[in-house]
Amino acid sequence: MTDQTPVNRPASPLAADQVNSWRALPDASGHFGQFGGRYVAETLMPLILDLEKEYRKAQDDPAFWSEFDSLMKDFVGRPSPLYYAPRMTEHWREKAPAGKGPKIYFKREELNHTGAHKINNCIGQILLAMRMGKTKIIAETGAGQHGVATATVAARFGLPCTIFMGATDVERQKPNVFRMKLLGAEVVPVTSGAMTLKDAMNDALRHWVANVHDTFYIIGTAAGPHPYPELVRDFQSIIGKETREQMLEKEGRLPDRLVAAVGGGSNAIGLFHPFLDDPDVKMTGIEAGGHGVDTDKHAASLTGGKPGILHGNKTYLLQNEDGQITEAHSISAGLDYPGLGPEHSWLHESGRVDYVPITDGEALEAFQLCCALEGIIPALESAHALAALPQLTAGMDEEQLLVVNVSGRGDKDIFTVAEALDVEL
Amino acid sequence: MTTRFDNAFAKGPALVTFITGGDGDTAANLDALVAGGADVIELGMPFTDPMADGDAIQQANIRALGKGTRTKDIFDLATGFRQRHPDVPLVLMGYANTMIARGANWFAAECAKAGVDGVICVDIPPEEDAELGPALRGAGISLIRLATPTTDASRLPAVLEGSSGFLYYVSVAGITGTQTAAQTSIEDAVARLKAASDIPVAVGFGVRTPEQASAIAKVADGVVVGSAFVDLVKEHGDKAAGPLRELTQALAEAVHSAR
Numbered sequence: 189m190t191d192q193t194p195v196n197r198p199a200s201p202l203a204a205d206q207v208n209s210w211r212a213l214p215d216a217s218g219h220f221g222q223f224g225g226r227y228v229a230e231t232l233m234p235l236i237l238d239l240e241k242e243y244r245k246a247q248d249d250p251a252f253w254s255e256f257d258s259l260m261k262d263f264v265g266r267p268s269p270l271y272y273a274p275r276m277t278e279h280w281r282e283k284a285p286a287g288k289g290p291k292i293y294f295k296r297e298e299l300n301h302t303g304a305h306k307i308n309n310c311i312g313q314i315l316l317a318m319r320m321g322k323t324k325i326i327a328e329t330g331a332g333q334h335g336v337a338t339a340t341v342a343a344r345f346g347l348p349c350t351i352f353m354g355a356t357d358v359e360r361q362k363p364n365v366f367r368m369k370l371l372g373a374e375v376v377p378v379t380s381g382a383m384t385l386k387d388a389m390n391d392a393l394r395h396w397v398a399n400v401h402d403t404f405y406i407i408g409t410a411a412g413p414h415p416y417p418e419l420v421r422d423f424q425s426i427i428g429k430e431t432r433e434q435m436l437e438k439e440g441r442l443p444d445r446l447v448a449a450v451g452g453g454s455n456a457i458g459l460f461h462p463f464l465d466d467p468d469v470k471m472t473g474i475e476a477g478g479h480g481v482d483t484d485k486h487a488a489s490l491t492g493g494k495p496g497i498l499h500g501n502k503t504y505l506l507q508n509e510d511g512q513i514t515e516a517h518s519i520s521a522g523l524d525y526p527g528l529g530p531e532h533s534w535l536h537e538s539g540r541v542d543y544v545p546i547t548d549g550e551a552l553e554a555f556q557l558c559c560a561l562e563g564i565i566p567a568l569e570s571a572h573a574l575a576a577l578p579q580l581t582a583g584m585d586e587e588q589l590l591v592v593n594v595s596g597r598g599d600k601d602i603f604t605v606a607e608a609l610d611v612e613l
Numbered sequence: 614m615t616t617r618f619d620n621a622f623a624k625g626p627a628l629v630t631f632i633t634g635g636d637g638d639t640a641a642n643l644d645a646l647v648a649g650g651a652d653v654i655e656l657g658m659p660f661t662d663p664m665a666d667g668d669a670i671q672q673a674n675i676r677a678l679g680k681g682t683r684t685k686d687i688f689d690l691a692t693g694f695r696q697r698h699p700d701v702p703l704v705l706m707g708y709a710n711t712m713i714a715r716g717a718n719w720f721a722a723e724c725a726k727a728g729v730d731g732v733i734c735v736d737i738p739p740e741e742d743a744e745l746g747p748a749l750r751g752a753g754i755s756l757i758r759l760a761t762p763t764t765d766a767s768r769l770p771a772v773l774e775g776s777s778g779f780l781y782y783v784s785v786a787g788i789t790g791t792q793t794a795a796q797t798s799i800e801d802a803v804a805r806l807k808a809a810s811d812i813p814v815a816v817g818f819g820v821r822t823p824e825q826a827s828a829i830a831k832v833a834d835g836v837v838v839g840s841a842f843v844d845l846v847k848e849h850g851d852k853a854a855g856p857l858r859e860l861t862q863a864l865a866e867a868v869h870s871a872r
């Protein structure tokens with residue numbers, strides 16, 4: 189994994205400085221190598237093309253970004269701190285071989301308004317929706333974090349909002365369902381399939397196809413048809429841009445390794461992307477290993493899946509040999525999805541980023557350790573990233589710097605954790 | 614070379630019928646559709662995530678997969694159909710992932726071997742043609758594309774490029790089996806599509822009754838009916854052939870006598 193040359197260059201001619209860049213994709217047709225693209229029904233195609241046109245205009249419009257930045261600051265509460273985690277650092281340094289165990293920093297996305305990174309993307313997308321003159325908002329949600337973030341921005345801008353949520357998730361995430369309702373959203377329980385995130389996305393797409401004229405679909409992760417993976421990444425890149433500045437300020441240099449959990453991949457790509465062209469910055473994405481990747485109960489699409497087409501993009505998917513999608517499993521509802529964003533599939537195949545599975549049990553342990561050592565209750569998603577620290581820190585020198593993206597806070601997960609620990613509330 | 618599609622659409626407006634493969638006694642049901650007078654048969658390939666389908670066809674997909682229906686079974690159904698009905702065009706309809714799972718070339722070759730005439734893939738728009746189009750065309754299989762109310766004049770040439778057999782006009786912006794389009798909007802759209810293309814135009818989505826079918830057949834080259842048949846399979850289980858044949862007869866009469 190030391191060869192840092194991009195292997196899947198876009199076919200189109202590129203400016204000289206882009207040829208050796210990991211940040212030049214997607215290409216004009218929305219592909220990251222063989223991944224990504226626009227695999228949608230014809231009804232949606234014109235809308236997807238419109239969205240891309242509008243996004244290109246917004247990208248070059250300083251007024252768009254100044255509104256984005258000002259909402260990030262005053263509504264979301266950014267920049268989120270880059271926090272040196274002293275006891276976590278000591279803990280793993282003690283267990284590491286002599287001279288090993290890097291300084292551990294947390295990028296504290298859990299301090300954002302609504303408690304996770306999801307809001308960054310929602311602000312960007314609702315500004316686009318309004319530019320396009322759309323008057324209704326829809327979204328899918330698994331754990332409810334993206335649903336809450338979407339309902340929040342819809343309330344902030346006064347647009348009616350419908351959230352599709354698997355009936356199973358409605359049942360296991362009651363507090364978030366109530367939050368969405370308080371924020372004025374309608375929550376539609378989805379009863380198809382296993383009634384979780386994948387099915388919620390199916391029903392959101394079905395609703396969208398029938399309401400394209402006035403409805404904007406705020407997709408919650410860096411997946412879906414082009415240009416969603418690109419624009420979600422761009423909005424989430426604020427995480428990595430801040431981390432870069434903050435680390436330069438604190439340590440006078442760039443971090444040596446970045447770690448983030450990968451559900452659809454938005455918090456991870458947001459942290460990674462601004463560093464992709466810094467060859468000395470290593471990156472690890474953490475997949476949900478569920479009961480173990482050698483069982484049929486996990487959500488590790490890179491480790492246990494193969495490329496396929498679902499929800500508008502080509503990417504690694506959990507599927508059988510006929511191409512039927514298999515159900516994912518993770519203790520973390522936000523990682524419980526049988527695919528991931530196409531850029532991660534490309535970064536995986538090209539070797540720029542390592543992807544590692546972490547089991548439910550490991551995540552639970554890391555969840556508790558973070559509470560006890562740092563006084564921070566992390567989301568179960570983020571706990572997957574924290575659980576990779578033993579394996580990652582053991583091989584890193586003491587002077588090295590490691591950043592974990594604490595993508596969300598764990599208040600939403602206390603019921604799940606209590607149940608897993610056999611604690612009655 | 615005249616194709617089975619040419620012959621099917623040469624006789625006047627055609628009735629195109631859809632059922633989901635693996636739901637109910639599919640072989641008997643396909644025979645019932647032909648016996649009732651269907652001119653073109655669409656056989657749905659079940660998929661776990663049928664994003665463009667409404668409740669009726671979603672449930673049919675779940676029933677078919679629940680019974681353990683595999684891709685091999687769909688090709689076995691197609692092969693058997695071709696042996697029993699040498700002249701009736703057969704179209705496989707479904708989603709990209711089941712079609713590319715073993716490679717587009719594998720899929721196209723299996724279609725050719727089974728005697729399949731055309732393929733409708735819901736989630737491969739012209740922009741992603743490379744995924745499946747070249748393999749199908751190379752194997753002599755028609756790629757049947759969808760046009761929708763949102764397909765404007767600037768996109769239409771791209772939709773028509775590389776498609777053959779017939780053009781499937783999805784008359785509502787929506788999913789299968791839900792809304793029904795206004796007759797006037799269908800007439801306008803068909804006129805627009807026919808002016809731009811030299812392949813037949815069939816209209817579907819939301820068509821259930823002989824009355825609707827007759828009205829559409831006055832202007833279009835074909836009428837597609839799906840959810841109404843799938844509902845009958847749900848209702849009658851393995852004994853759906855009789856009711857399917859009756860509904861097909863009523864629809865075929867309406868379509869064939871429309872002009």
Ligand SMILES: Cc1ncc(COP(=O)(O)O)c(C=O)c1O
Pocket residue numbers: 304305306330331332333334408409410449450451452453454455456521522523567569570595596597
């Ligand atoms: C806190 C948190 N982290 C991570 C994720 C996973 O999503 P993504 O991979 O898009 O960041 C979620 C999804 O709900 C989440 O709530």
